[in-house]
Amino acid sequence: MIPVTTLPVSFARLRAVAVAAALLMPIALRAQHSEPAPAVTPSAVPRPAGVGDSMGVAATMIAEPTAAHDTQGHGAAADGKVDIITPHITDGNHLEIPYWKPPFYKEITLPHWAPVNFPLVGPVDISPTKHVVFMWLAAGLVMALLLWAAAASKKGHATVGHPKGFAAGIEAMALYLRSEVILPNVGHHGEKFVPFALTMFFFILFMNLLGLIPYGSTATGNISVTATLALIAFVVVEVSGMIAQGPGYLATLFYWNKDLPIVMRVIMFFVMSPVEIIGKFTKPFALAIRLFANMTAGHIVLLALIGLIFTFKSLVSGAPFLMAVAISMLELFVAFLQAFIFTLLTSVFIGQVREAHH
């Protein structure tokens, strides 16, 4: 059973995020049809390419009212409204890259590959999409950064006894997560979970951050990505529980409280066991939804505010502009926070299942 103390926190968070997502998602969905709030006329803004880029690029796009480029399947509606939010937060087989001529971006179509037939699963289309590309990019950046930091740290330790500069910062971050977040939560002999949790952290962090740079996109704003990450966490949690507890792992699935009298015990077994089993799946589900909803909701808010700038087209635009800046900063924080929370909760779950006693 999950200790009561940790429940209200995660529960409250889950609820808050779920509510936020539920409130914000219809805006994105309806924006395609008739909702005028975040939508602008195609003559004004064809399509901003990213979040952070929007100021410069979108401003140019006003001066460049071509709107002639490909918008099919991206929400160009017949009534002259265009949806700028949905294409941004959803996946697609197009990639926007910086371009030196106005509108300063160029759309390239990603290649389409034949679906690969996986055993047990069937054919899966593994063609690269926008989010796949940004995931690769995030992985590449993480790899480059951490390998460089490790090398620099090693060199620093060998020469002056401590790393210097940015590498020291990365090392301090990794060390903090290791000694203050992962190890205390995972419990005894948690060292073997450190690389896993840290990989999770940096991978998610970079996917989050890539959505905040111009022309970028957030792979973690896609439920498939967060669900897979949560699934990985789920498997790690449960397998580590099975290894740590042996047959005692069944006690985390089936409620059999030896402190209760036998009649009550049997009743509680049938009442609590489904709850326990559902609880197993709730945790990764909450992880996936939390990350996905946070990233998606943040981007929707940001894009709605940016849309407002071009809707007002006057000095009033200053207000949404300032708000967009503030929300961007908040998003920067959220990018770190959500990566941290995912890592923290995964560690907590591993610790719980390894220490669970009934």
Next chain:
Amino acid sequence: MRLLSVAARRALLVLPLVVAPAFASEPAEGGPVNLLEPKGGLMFWTLLVFIVLLFVLSRYAFKPLFAAVEAREKALEDAIAGANRDREEAQRLLSEQKAGLEHSRVEAQKIIADARSTAEKMKADLLEQTRQQQVEMLEGARRDIEGEKSKAIADLRREAVDLAIAGAGKVIQQNLDAAGNRKIVETFLASIDGAALRKR
């Protein structure tokens, strides 16, 4: 009960969210986009990229990054374990020492007690023996004295008889009535003997 209610509330909240993706259908072209629709390709790439990243990072980034810290932690742990071991060893030695000391003390006590009882016994024995000897010596002396006395008495008697006879010889030389005289003498001697005996 609170546990149950929290878990139940949680489960109830989660239920519609769990079911929701199941109802998600392929969006029609141009229709609303379903944000909760899982895409196999993306899931595949996420899994693959994560596994590769995990492998590369744990091998080439985290290992060297934490090598110094882990070495330090290990050294610290070893030092603590060593100190604990040493303390336990010292504790063990101390208790052993104490037990040994206690043992020797008891031993010494026992030896002293033994010696004391032995001495006591020996003293008693010796005393007894001395007393016995004393008694024996006394007895012997008494016996000797008795013997000597009776011998002396016999000697004296013989001497007295001899003297008396010698005296009597003289008397006989004077007075040839020996028989009558002898009787007188013996009567006399008997009176001496009885007086002497009574005197003693």
